[in-house]
Amino acid sequence: MSVPVQCRHDETFVLNLGPQHPATHGVLRVKLTMDGEYIVKAEPVLGYIHRMHEKMAEDGNFAQFMPNTARMDYLHALAYNHGYCLAVERAAGIEVPERAEYIRVITVEMNRLTSHLLWWAAFLLDLGGFSPLLYAFDDREQILDLLERITGSRLTYCYFRFGGVYNDIDDEFIAGTYAFIKRLRSRLPRLYHDLVTGNIILIKRLKGIGMLSKEQARRYGCTGPVARGSGINYDVRKNEPYSVYPEFDFDVPVYNECDSMARYMVRMDEIEQSMRIIEQALDKLPDGPVRAKVPKILKPAAGDYWASVETARGNLGHRLVCDGKKNPYKLKLRSPTFSNLSCFGEVAEGMLLADALAFMGSLDLVIPEIDR
Amino acid sequence: MSIVEETRRALLVLFPELAAVEEEARAAAQAEAEIQAAEEAAAAEKDENEMDALLAERDAVRLDAESAKQSVAADEDNLEAAEQEDPAAEKKEKEPEEEGPRENGIVLTDHASRGTDIDVFCDPDQVVAAAGIMDEAGFFLEAITGVDWIKEDKLEVIYDYNQYGQEQCRVVVRTFVSRTEPEIPTIMDVMPSADWHERETHDFYGIRFTGHPNLIPILLPEDADFHPLLKDFTP
Numbered sequence: 391m392s393v394p395v396q397c398r399h400d401e402t403f404v405l406n407l408g409p410q411h412p413a414t415h416g417v418l419r420v421k422l423t424m425d426g427e428y429i430v431k432a433e434p435v436l437g438y439i440h441r442m443h444e445k446m447a448e449d450g451n452f453a454q455f456m457p458n459t460a461r462m463d464y465l466h467a468l469a470y471n472h473g474y475c476l477a478v479e480r481a482a483g484i485e486v487p488e489r490a491e492y493i494r495v496i497t498v499e500m501n502r503l504t505s506h507l508l509w510w511a512a513f514l515l516d517l518g519g520f521s522p523l524l525y526a527f528d529d530r531e532q533i534l535d536l537l538e539r540i541t542g543s544r545l546t547y548c549y550f551r552f553g554g555v556y557n558d559i560d561d562e563f564i565a566g567t568y569a570f571i572k573r574l575r576s577r578l579p580r581l582y583h584d585l586v587t588g589n590i591i592l593i594k595r596l597k598g599i600g601m602l603s604k605e606q607a608r609r610y611g612c613t614g615p616v617a618r619g620s621g622i623n624y625d626v627r628k629n630e631p632y633s634v635y636p637e638f639d640f641d642v643p644v645y646n647e648c649d650s651m652a653r654y655m656v657r658m659d660e661i662e663q664s665m666r667i668i669e670q671a672l673d674k675l676p677d678g679p680v681r682a683k684v685p686k687i688l689k690p691a692a693g694d695y696w697a698s699v700e701t702a703r704g705n706l707g708h709r710l711v712c713d714g715k716k717n718p719y720k721l722k723l724r725s726p727t728f729s730n731l732s733c734f735g736e737v738a739e740g741m742l743l744a745d746a747l748a749f750m751g752s753l754d755l756v757i758p759e760i761d762r
Numbered sequence: 763m764s765i766v767e768e769t770r771r772a773l774l775v776l777f778p779e780l781a782a783v784e785e786e787a788r789a790a791a792q793a794e795a796e797i798q799a800a801e802e803a804a805a806a807e808k809d810e811n812e813m814d815a816l817l818a819e820r821d822a823v824r825l826d827a828e829s830a831k832q833s834v835a836a837d838e839d840n841l842e843a844a845e846q847e848d849p850a851a852e853k854k855e856k857e858p859e860e861e862g863p864r865e866n867g868i869v870l871t872d873h874a875s876r877g878t879d880i881d882v883f884c885d886p887d888q889v890v891a892a893a894g895i896m897d898e899a900g901f902f903l904e905a906i907t908g909v910d911w912i913k914e915d916k917l918e919v920i921y922d923y924n925q926y927g928q929e930q931c932r933v934v935v936r937t938f939v940s941r942t943e944p945e946i947p948t949i950m951d952v953m954p955s956a957d958w959h960e961r962e963t964h965d966f967y968g969i970r971f972t973g974h975p976n977l978i979p980i981l982l983p984e985d986a987d988f989h990p991l992l993k994d995f996t997p
Contacts, residue, residue, distance in 0.1 A: 436958075436981055437981040437982060437983070440981040442990055445990050445991060448991075477877075480875065480876075608926070609902070609953065609954050611902045611904060612902075617926070623926070624926040628928075630930050695875075696876065696877030696878050696932065696934075697877050705904070705924075707904055707922070709905070709920070719909070720907075720909045720910075720991075722907040724904055724905040729904075729958075732954075732955055732957065732958045736954075761981055762981070
């Protein structure tokens with residue numbers, strides 16, 4: 391005779407999610423207090439891949455920190471290159487030639503495409519769909535091949551220099567980029583949107599799940615697609631224009647639904663906007679040098695400087711404190727996902743575990759960037 | 763009024779002396795404007811008298827005088843508006859970015875060369891009030907960090923605030939704490955995002971945020987008793 395299982399709601403248990411769990415994409419651990427399938431309390435535990443980049447910055451001179459910048463957000467490494475270069479150029483008063491600015495924008499936006507494509511693939515893998523990964527990686531490989539031609543690496547780029555970029559782009563790169571954009575444009579509607587975005591299973595898993603209100607997003611300092619999915623029209627490229635972004639015509643996608651689907655849609659729309667920017671930049675690409683003459687050892691004037699850029703995950707800030715010597719006195723890295731993840735505990739409360747994982751995926755976490 | 767000016771005025775609450783000085787300057791400017799306006803009005807009246815002599819019809823004179831008075835009043839308004847903006851500009855010139863020890867106060871910085879717009883320097887016990895003002899003005903917390911000024915034997919604590927508006931306004935709130943007893947009240951009750959930022963700053967600099975309920979290592983190992991970003995740290 392079978393006895394029905396009695397559920398006791400005053401009994402909770404602790405579940406360790408991670409640090410090695412495929413859904414946490416890296417080494418993030420979340421300590422979950424569970425009541426059956428429901429989360430009572432969620433507490434992210436960070437620091438498993440902490441490397442103290444800020445101390446490394448203080449040890450070497452300005453140029454020596456450049457390779458480190460790519461090792462934080464390895465999915466959008468060029469944005470970190472860009473942010474650090476902007477901070478140092480602001481401190482040292484270095485002017486960047488126009489062609490170099492255009493090349494920076496082109497490569498950063500291509501890197502943003504790879505980041506969003508990989509997020510899309512990994513996010514759907516979390517939700518149980520395997521084939522989208524193959525499509526996204528197919529497209530991503532094309533960009534990586536193009537970037538490898540000019541930067542020399544496929545993931546941890548160290549392509550930007552103070553006052554420009556390391557290498558000029560060539561005709562083959564330009565032709566290849568045009569061809570890639572044409573290809574992705576033709577694949578987006580069928581392979582991405584028809585197959586996945588309109589899929590009823592995906593919609594059921596994302597619509598109305600992981601509600602992050604506008605006020606919550608502000609109080610936790612969320613930026614990037616997470617904030618834009620909560621109806622906040624904030625994009626550093628528009629709000630605090632840097633480089634040559636003001637010369638391009640592009641939109642900032644904003645969704646007011648505040649759920650995981652809204653964040654998904656923001657990123658899908660951003661893929662299209664990035665392609666628009668790349669096309670315009672390639673059309674308008676000016677001639678000229680790609681690197682200004684900059685002394686090998688920089689000694690910026692004492693003072694502190696801030697520079698922000700928009701990475702695939704939000705507002706990346708560098709606070710550079712100089713004391714007139716050849717190494718940074720202090721470098722603070724404001725990583726966007728660190729703030730974006732901090733709302734997880736509050737939002738995940740009372741959620742089903744499976745929904746919380748979908749919500750976590752929609753935050754687009756890159757753990758080495760959080761831990762630095 | 764630009765958002766930078768609006769925020770600056772909101773932050774003046776922290777510094778009653780500065781606010782008083784500014785209020786005085788504004789009052790003086792207003793008084794001056796009034797005197798000027800009175801003089802102008804007198805001049806206008808003179809015109810009126812002349813007109814009186816010239817024009818025979820009284821009704822026409824009255825109409826003219828009234829319109830003259832109206833325009834004087836309008837001038838007065840304009841003057842006042844112009845004077846009100848002046849103190850800010852004056853202040854900007856008066857307080858250059860000095861190299862030595864800074865006094866408490868608010869400095870407007872150039873966004874193009876610094877990346878920030880308003881630089882606030884206050885006492886450690888004022889950071890909670892500053893956070894409250896920023897929260898009310900709709901700002902979000904970008905970062906909290908420290909700087910170890912080992913030669914001056916003090917630690918600097920820096921709070922960065924930013925907002926989502928289309929107009930740029932980044933506010934820096936900074937304060938000094940002693941290197942031997944680094945303590946500062948937590949702003950977590952006002953800004954929940956400060957939780958992790960304060961834990962990180964405690965990790966790296968050993969600054970104790972009093973009132974923080976969970977000041978345990980966040981990025982360092984859970985048993986870490988060292989603070990790697992202090993300049994005298996040796997691994």
